[in-house]
Amino acid sequence: MNHEPYDTLAATYALGALDGEERVQFERHLADGCAVCEAALRASAETLAALARSAPPMVPPPRVKEELLHRIATTAPARDGRRPRPLVWAAGTVAAVIAVAAFTGAFVAARYEGRLGQMAREAAALRARVQRDEAALQEQIAVYRNVVDLLRDPQTQIVTLRGLGPSPGASGRVVWHPFNGGHVFVANLPSAPTGKAYEMWTIGDAAPQPAGVFQVDTAGRGTHRIPPVEGGKPVKVFAVTLEPEGGVPAPTGPMVLASSK
Numbered sequence: 001m002n003h004e005p006y007d008t009l010a011a012t013y014a015l016g017a018l019d020g021e022e023r024v025q026f027e028r029h030l031a032d033g034c035a036v037c038e039a040a041l042r043a044s045a046e047t048l049a050a051l052a053r054s055a056p057p058m059v060p061p062p063r064v065k066e067e068l069l070h071r072i073a074t075t076a077p078a079r080d081g082r083r084p085r086p087l088v089w090a091a092g093t094v095a096a097v098i099a100v101a102a103f104t105g106a107f108v109a110a111r112y113e114g115r116l117g118q119m120a121r122e123a124a125a126l127r128a129r130v131q132r133d134e135a136a137l138q139e140q141i142a143v144y145r146n147v148v149d150l151l152r153d154p155q156t157q158i159v160t161l162r163g164l165g166p167s168p169g170a171s172g173r174v175v176w177h178p179f180n181g182g183h184v185f186v187a188n189l190p191s192a193p194t195g196k197a198y199e200m201w202t203i204g205d206a207a208p209q210p211a212g213v214f215q216v217d218t219a220g221r222g223t224h225r226i227p228p229v230e231g232g233k234p235v236k237v238f239a240v241t242l243e244p245e246g247g248v249p250a251p252t253g254p255m256v257l258a259s260s261k
């Protein structure tokens, strides 16, 4: 069979621009084994690779385009006086397709780089979040372990806190050991205003003793470790007040939670 129809099909095929019956025919021809077309495909692939490497600029260098047009033109035998042969049309198409492919390649590469950068940033953010979550979880586990240890001790007591004044719906429990201190767990306490925090107090026979500040989460829940009272002196009342966020040595703000005397 005459090989001529396949000469330009190879270049078009390399660009992925060959469709339909032509594509079927050409692939059948390739499958039969043709050194000429294989060489042409290799050359086209190299040209495309060179175009891809040349980005930016986003248009093929004129030299590459000229060389390709020249190669296609020289393989097209002249047939004067007849309508333009598909070969000539194909040459223009190939050049256009290559220009589009080069532009698209560079465009896609730029898009991918942007996307990859974004993915890397997202992965880093996710990793940071997982680490934060894990740290928070470890902290929570430490609290729970400590509470379980306290609950094993017969000296430990559970004290109920009731909401007062600005937050009547709030509630709390203190798990308290006279020598080891304990933990307070609160619920339904509104978030402290900016610059404010909740401060825990232990009240015995003397003035209220500050026992640290804490915040609640968006669901109104909070947990706070209460240090033991010096000398294991008995605590008669546990109370929580709203104070400046750094904490104060004596209560100044409204009492939001307290145990009954």
Ligand SMILES: [Zn+2]
Residues within 6 Å of the ligand: 003, 006, 029, 034, 035, 036, 037, 038
């Ligand atoms: Zn061939």
